[in-house]
Amino acid sequence: MVNLVTAVIKPHKLEEVKDALKAIDMPGMTVDEVKGFGRQGGHTETYRGAEYKVDLLPKVKVEVLCTEADTDRVVDTIMNAARTDKIGDGKIWVTPVSKMVRIRTGERDGDAL
Amino acid sequence: MKRLALAGAVAGAATLVLTGVASAQETMETTTAAPDPFVLFSQNTNLLWIIVGASLVMFMQAGFAMLETGFIRAKNAAHTMAMNIAVFATGATAFFIVGYGLMFGGYSANVPGFDWGYDHALGGPLLGSGHWVFLWQGGWALTGGKFAASGAVAGYFLYMLAFMDTAATIPTGSMAERWKFKSFVLWGLFCGALYYPLFGAWTWGGGWLSQLGNTLKLGNGYVDFAGSGVVHAVGGVAALTGALVLGPRIGKYGKDGKARGIPGHSIAMAGAGTLILFFGWFGFNAASTLQIADGQFAVVAANTAIAAALGGMTGMLWVWKRTGKPDPAMIMNGLLAGLVAITAPCAFVDPWAAGLIGLIAGIIVVEVVFFVDQKVKIDDPVGAIGVHFANGIWGVLALGIFANGRYGVDALGAGLGWNGTTTHLDSAGAATGVTGVLYGSSGWGQLAAQAIGVLVIVVVMGGISFAFFKLSQKVFKGGIRSDAADEIAGLDIPEMGVLAYPDFSGTHEGLGASVE
Numbered sequence: 001m002v003n004l005v006t007a008v009i010k011p012h013k014l015e016e017v018k019d020a021l022k023a024i025d026m027p028g029m030t031v032d033e034v035k036g037f038g039r040q041g042g043h044t045e046t047y048r049g050a051e052y053k054v055d056l057l058p059k060v061k062v063e064v065l066c067t068e069a070d071t072d073r074v075v076d077t078i079m080n081a082a083r084t085d086k087i088g089d090g091k092i093w094v095t096p097v098s099k100m101v102r103i104r105t106g107e108r109d110g111d112a113l
Numbered sequence: 114m115k116r117l118a119l120a121g122a123v124a125g126a127a128t129l130v131l132t133g134v135a136s137a138q139e140t141m142e143t144t145t146a147a148p149d150p151f152v153l154f155s156q157n158t159n160l161l162w163i164i165v166g167a168s169l170v171m172f173m174q175a176g177f178a179m180l181e182t183g184f185i186r187a188k189n190a191a192h193t194m195a196m197n198i199a200v201f202a203t204g205a206t207a208f209f210i211v212g213y214g215l216m217f218g219g220y221s222a223n224v225p226g227f228d229w230g231y232d233h234a235l236g237g238p239l240l241g242s243g244h245w246v247f248l249w250q251g252g253w254a255l256t257g258g259k260f261a262a263s264g265a266v267a268g269y270f271l272y273m274l275a276f277m278d279t280a281a282t283i284p285t286g287s288m289a290e291r292w293k294f295k296s297f298v299l300w301g302l303f304c305g306a307l308y309y310p311l312f313g314a315w316t317w318g319g320g321w322l323s324q325l326g327n328t329l330k331l332g333n334g335y336v337d338f339a340g341s342g343v344v345h346a347v348g349g350v351a352a353l354t355g356a357l358v359l360g361p362r363i364g365k366y367g368k369d370g371k372a373r374g375i376p377g378h379s380i381a382m383a384g385a386g387t388l389i390l391f392f393g394w395f396g397f398n399a400a401s402t403l404q405i406a407d408g409q410f411a412v413v414a415a416n417t418a419i420a421a422a423l424g425g426m427t428g429m430l431w432v433w434k435r436t437g438k439p440d441p442a443m444i445m446n447g448l449l450a451g452l453v454a455i456t457a458p459c460a461f462v463d464p465w466a467a468g469l470i471g472l473i474a475g476i477i478v479v480e481v482v483f484f485v486d487q488k489v490k491i492d493d494p495v496g497a498i499g500v501h502f503a504n505g506i507w508g509v510l511a512l513g514i515f516a517n518g519r520y521g522v523d524a525l526g527a528g529l530g531w532n533g534t535t536t537h538l539d540s541a542g543a544a545t546g547v548t549g550v551l552y553g554s555s556g557w558g559q560l561a562a563q564a565i566g567v568l569v570i571v572v573v574m575g576g577i578s579f580a581f582f583k584l585s586q587k588v589f590k591g592g593i594r595s596d597a598a599d600e601i602a603g604l605d606i607p608e609m610g611v612l613a614y615p616d617f618s619g620t621h622e623g624l625g626a627s628v629e
Contacts, residue, residue: 045374052373
């Protein structure tokens with residue numbers, strides 16, 4: 001059974017999260033630059049005298065595939081590394097992966113990790 | 114009229130050159146029939162100054178391109194950059210073939226004893242005569258007349274070409290992100306062939322505005338050293354009428370009518386563009402002495418930097434006070450506002466006056482940008498109206514206030530002052546140069562001449578450019594504005610067929626750009 005752990009974090013926390021995942025020997029991760037809003041909401045700025053809303057804030061999305069057994073450890077590792085205790089730290093969620101293939105070898109599911 | 118050679122310039126330059134070259138001087142004294150090598154040297158040194166100046170002004174195009182492109186969204190960057198390059202291609206072609214002939218073709222200033230190529234007319238008046246000339250003719254595509262005899266006409270043409278290009282590129286900023294490229298091409302041709310040369314002939318070409326000192330006894334006539342009016346306000350009023358005819362960008366004004374900020378995609382690029390413009394401005398202003406023998410160019414250069422500094426500083430402080438933050442885009446506009454405002458008076462004012470002119474320019478630009486954006490509701494993405502139109506006018510008027518009367522005495526020979534006006538005498542009977550109201554009662558005449566120039570720019574040039582854009586609406590199927598769907602998607606692909614940033618995601622549809 002393979003899970004996908006998805007975390008949306010503050011961009012400047014990416015290095016720490018990456019290093020923490022490496023420290024627990026996670027073999028891989030995928031990173032994306034994203035924008036969004038949550039409880040932190042947006043704010044208003046002024047450009048050339050006219051206001052505009054910045055309601056989509058830049059975040060980094062981290063995706064890690066891991067076994068069911070490793071899932072809690074991965075979630076805790078990301079949470080501890082990404083936390084600043086201030087609003088806007090982001091969220092982590094876990095989704096089950098129904099099928100997974102390593103393209104080069106054709107290995108399936110747990111073997112493909 | 115641009116500053117033409119002083120009667121004593123040759124003697125002055127020769128003296129400079131000869132200082133410390135005693136043996137060469139002996140050679141000169143024995144030469145009578147052959148061209149005087151020192152006269153040739155001084156003339157060619159002056160010519161080199163013009164070519165250096167023209168190169169600097171031409172480099173301002175890079176500044177305009179980066180400033181304007183930085184201030185617009187990534188989805189239109191290829192379109193805006195293309196306009197800034199094509200404006201030279203179109204405008205310069207038209208100016209070369211037709212525009213220069215209309216602006217200077219029949220213009221001749223008699224400078225005694227100085228065989229300075231551009232003083233020779235290539236033709237004669239096309240409209241008007243004497244002190245009331247409205248257009249010249251001759252020298253089409255730089256042919257005919259005495260052109261072949263001297264490189265000076267070519268150098269002067271090149272310098273004037275670069276100024277024309279500056280005026281032509283101003284509307285590309287205010288009309289950015291929604292201007293159909295076909296319509297823009299027509300503007301470039303129109304500006305280079307007719308629009309710019311018209312006001313140019315009336316002023317620097319020795320036409321009727323420059324002769325108001327002789328005809329109506331108004332100071333030295335309309336005086337504009339390097340073009341606050343001729344280049345910036347004339348280009349700026351077209352930026353105003355063009356943006357008015359086009360209408361605001363989709364999403365600029367909400368349903369409540371409130372102006373929304375649409376941040377530019379690269380403040381870094383715009384900042385570099387601002388500094389390139391600043392650098393090029395030394396060619397714009399200082400080289401407008403047209404001769405290195407006239408050491409006033411150093412005063413001009415210093416005044417230019419002082420006005421830029423004060424303009425940038427008050428622009429920054431004023432926007433900080435108004436909005437709570439020192440908006441980088443408005444610091445840039447403030448600096449440029451100081452530069453535009455000092456361009457007309459730079460040779461005629463003391464450094465303290467240059468500072469004051471810049472200081473006021475910085476406040477004017479912030480207030481005009483906010484007023485145009487929020488009250489008049491003309492959408493000007495780059496602030497061209499506040500920088501070039503409003504401060505071009507301020508610069509022209511400032512000359513009539515602060516000109517200290519020391520520069521331009523007998524500019525065209527004994528008894529002939531700036532613009533060929535009969536030299537004015539002060540109460541003590543001494544000859545004076547261009548004088549503003551703070552330096553003598555004759556200054557009121559000068560200020561009146563400047564005000565007439567401003568009125569002509571606003572009413573006549575504003576009217577012509579407005580009519581041009583209105584007529585263009587009929588010329589092009591669907592008008593001069595891009596299709597709404599193309600505007601929302603970004604003009605790069607629909608108009609130009611290429612993205613400015615194909616390897617970046619999220620630029621084409623303008624992610625987060627708050628456009629519905």
